[in-house]
Amino acid sequence: MPKYQGWAGKILRVNLSSGSITTEDTVKYKEYIGGMGLGYKIMWDEVDENTKPFDEENIIVFGAGPLSGTGAPCTARTNITSLLPANPQNLIGDSHMGGHFSPEMKYAGYDAIVIEGKASRPVWLRIEDDKVSLESASRLWGQGIFDTTANISSMMGKEAQVAAIGQAGENQVPLSTIMTNGNHSGGGHGGIMGSKNLKAIGIIGTQSVKYAADKEDWIELNESVMSIIGANNQHVVPSTPQPWAEFHDASSRWTAQEGLYWGAADQEVETGICKPEDTNRIGYRTMKAIKDLGPISEDYTVRMGGCQSCPIRCHSSVKVPELEKYGVSPYVSNTCMGYFNHWYVNQNAESEMDNFLNKTLGAQLADDYGLWFNYGQLGRDLKYLYDNGIFEEVLPEDEYNDIPWDLYEVGDPEFLVDFYRRLAFREGEISHISDGAAQIAERWDLGDDYWNYKTNKLWSRMGYPIHHANESNGQVGALINTIFNRDPMCHSHQNFLGSGLPTKLQKEIAAETWGSEDAIDVPANYTPMNRAKARFAKWSLVRNALHDSMTVCNWMFPMVTSPLKTRNYRGDTTIEAKYFSQATGMKVNEEELDEFGRRIMTLHRAMTVKQMGTVDMRNEHDRIVDWVYEMDPDKNAFEAGTIKMDREDMEKARTMLYEEFGWDPKTGAPTAETLDELGMTDVKQELASKNLLP
Numbered sequence: 019m020p021k022y023q024g025w026a027g028k029i030l031r032v033n034l035s036s037g038s039i040t041t042e043d044t045v046k047y048k049e050y051i052g053g054m055g056l057g058y059k060i061m062w063d064e065v066d067e068n069t070k071p072f073d074e075e076n077i078i079v080f081g082a083g084p085l086s087g088t089g090a091p092c093t094a095r096t097n098i099t100s101l102l103p104a105n106p107q108n109l110i111g112d113s114h115m116g117g118h119f120s121p122e123m124k125y126a127g128y129d130a131i132v133i134e135g136k137a138s139r140p141v142w143l144r145i146e147d148d149k150v151s152l153e154s155a156s157r158l159w160g161q162g163i164f165d166t167t168a169n170i171s172s173m174m175g176k177e178a179q180v181a182a183i184g185q186a187g188e189n190q191v192p193l194s195t196i197m198t199n200g201n202h203s204g205g206g207h208g209g210i211m212g213s214k215n216l217k218a219i220g221i222i223g224t225q226s227v228k229y230a231a232d233k234e235d236w237i238e239l240n241e242s243v244m245s246i247i248g249a250n251n252q253h254v255v256p257s258t259p260q261p262w263a264e265f266h267d268a269s270s271r272w273t274a275q276e277g278l279y280w281g282a283a284d285q286e287v288e289t290g291i292c293k294p295e296d297t298n299r300i301g302y303r304t305m306k307a308i309k310d311l312g313p314i315s316e317d318y319t320v321r322m323g324g325c326q327s328c329p330i331r332c333h334s335s336v337k338v339p340e341l342e343k344y345g346v347s348p349y350v351s352n353t354c355m356g357y358f359n360h361w362y363v364n365q366n367a368e369s370e371m372d373n374f375l376n377k378t379l380g381a382q383l384a385d386d387y388g389l390w391f392n393y394g395q396l397g398r399d400l401k402y403l404y405d406n407g408i409f410e411e412v413l414p415e416d417e418y419n420d421i422p423w424d425l426y427e428v429g430d431p432e433f434l435v436d437f438y439r440r441l442a443f444r445e446g447e448i449s450h451i452s453d454g455a456a457q458i459a460e461r462w463d464l465g466d467d468y469w470n471y472k473t474n475k476l477w478s479r480m481g482y483p484i485h486h487a488n489e490s491n492g493q494v495g496a497l498i499n500t501i502f503n504r505d506p507m508c509h510s511h512q513n514f515l516g517s518g519l520p521t522k523l524q525k526e527i528a529a530e531t532w533g534s535e536d537a538i539d540v541p542a543n544y545t546p547m548n549r550a551k552a553r554f555a556k557w558s559l560v561r562n563a564l565h566d567s568m569t570v571c572n573w574m575f576p577m578v579t580s581p582l583k584t585r586n587y588r589g590d591t592t593i594e595a596k597y598f599s600q601a602t603g604m605k606v607n608e609e610e611l612d613e614f615g616r617r618i619m620t621l622h623r624a625m626t627v628k629q630m631g632t633v634d635m636r637n638e639h640d641r642i643v644d645w646v647y648e649m650d651p652d653k654n655a656f657e658a659g660t661i662k663m664d665r666e667d668m669e670k671a672r673t674m675l676y677e678e679f680g681w682d683p684k685t686g687a688p689t690a691e692t693l694d695e696l697g698m699t700d701v702k703q704e705l706a707s708k709n710l711l712p
């Protein structure tokens with residue numbers, strides 16, 4: 019790809035069945051940018067709709083975007099695309115890792131790695147620039163992710179970036195992860211690597227990524243981003259009153275304050291006062307363990323870690339010597355879900371430490387085995403199934419009696435050691451809990467009580483949980499949660515809603531961004547659907563697709579707001595287009611780049627239509643479970659104090675969102691006109707040949 023910069027220019031393709039290793043030009047995928055978009059296009063072109071996740075014919079794509087490796091802030095995410103084993107129809111989906119993997123891939127000369135086929139015995143893929151080989155993994159197979167990563171690093175050198183699976187992936191557990199750096203995980207695709215006998219990928223790259231812009235322009239753009247960046251999730255007000263701050267909000271992830279320390283650092287580090295103008299202290303703004311693990315984590319925090327080129331550092335690294343008695347390392351590092359053992363409460367807790375142990379031990383075990391929490395659903399399912407006596411009914415008696423439920427009932431950490439082992443090694447009937455929610459609902463005949471139990475937080479009959487759904491601006495979050503084939507992992511809307519700014523100010527900004535202040539409501543005091551909300555929902559999805567394609571962090575972008583009073587707290591929604599233009603040399607404005615995002619979302623929808631064999635996305639795909647409409651029986655939707663939704667209003671919301679995307683308002687499927695408009699004639703022709711155009 020000589021004409022453009024940003025992209026490395028080549029895709030590495032490895033066929034594990036034949037052992038062939040080839041490269042091809044990235045340029046043919048540039049309309050889909052990279053990362054997510056490139057992954058979708060390769061899947062669309064090459065994977066038959068009847069393929070199953072663990073079939074040899076399935077492929078898995080590790081994708082970087084043109085921003086990855088440029089050094090621009092927050093641009094080191096890796097997008098992984100394949101069929102989703104935990105989706106009951108095995109629809110296409112993504113998982114995402116932070117860390118340093120995708121920049122290293124670019125430095126080795128590749129925008130993506132496409133893995134095809136299946137090795138006859140366990141292998142790992144060794145990449146050192148253009149020297150690429152398949153190595154025996156016979157001695158790595160059976161190891162956890164931490165040892166695998168350490169062993170490959172010792173073979174390749176400590177500069178190697180490693181993505182690996184644990185025992186859960188090897189055993190093709192649907193809820194399993196791929197993890198890089200030993201603490202950045204992408205959930206959902208570990209079993210795909212396992213099914214291909216691929217234990218890990220290790221990369222060393224020694225080249226550079228070139229951007230097209232003049233150096234001065236590039237530096238100016240980076241500095242402007244650093245001036246408006248907030249704390250994690252682009253929260254722009256501090257969580258406590260600060261001398262410099264006009265506003266504060268207790269839920270903000272801008273936790274820095276005097277007297278708050280990284281208490282287990284070699285020399286105690288005080289997070290202190292971090293004024294927005296002090297860009298050298300951005301890395302102290304967020305101390306996420308305080309949010310995830312509670313105040314006790316202050317004493318155990320060693321440092322904050324994170325992805326390459328990110329000043330935010332959202333991964334809390336803690337050292338918990340008490341973990342060693344469970345046979346695991348005392349060092350735990352995570353972003354969020356691995357720590358979220360909130361479902362597992364130590365009933366005999368004498369101090370905060372007891373539950374802190376549950377959370378850190380759970381994270382450590384799950385991460386090493388490579389088990390995926392599915393945004394907390396695994397824990398909620400365990401609780402539901404035990405509390406309702408279902409395990410007693412569906413597990414063989416011997417197995418049921420062998421499980422240490424006495425430890426579970428008191429919330430003893432030892433239970434987790436037993437439980438996670440059973441899941442990772444597929445031991446017994448209980449291990450099917452990690453097949454995914456829809457699968458266990460069918461296998462164990464769970465019925466409507468399971469789906470409609472509000473506390474269980476299931477969102478779709480396809481078994482994925484809510485992720486900033488109706489609790490995040492009503493219809494906007496609800497719509498966003500209907501579109502993907504897993505939880506949406508979309509923070510575009512949530513970052514804005516959670517910025518911490520007062521609602522009045524947020525409404526002003528909403529009016530400037532989506533055309534009306536009615537795009538947002540006062541939390542839990544919703545109004546009926548309107549066009550501005552549809553624009554907000556579509557924009558959020560489009561930006562999410564752009565971020566995962568470019569690849570930039572959707573936990574920080576888009577930057578609609580900023581911490582700067584001098585800017586009246588306005589951020590800059592044109593940054594992504596500026597970065598794309600400056601990195602690649604393809605000049606686009608904000609609206610033009612958003613069309614790339616619409617194309618990528620439309621391809622995702624086309625692939626979903628093709629796989630499901632129906633155009634009726636409204637009724638077959640985008641449905642949500644009943645608790646959303648039936649919760650709070652004493653209240654109606656649109657009353658203050660409830661996040662309940664209204665069925666008729668949600669139908670209207672679907673129609674409006676489909677219209678915003680240019681999809682058929684009746685079915686929600688891409689139309690021939692829109693596919694032509696987006697330059698997707700090949701997609702149109704294939705859908706037409708299968709009679710799958712509305």
Ligand code: SF4
Nearest residue numbers: 116324325328332571
């Ligand atoms: S905010 Fe966190 S996940 Fe996002 S780039 Fe920074 S360290 Fe990585």
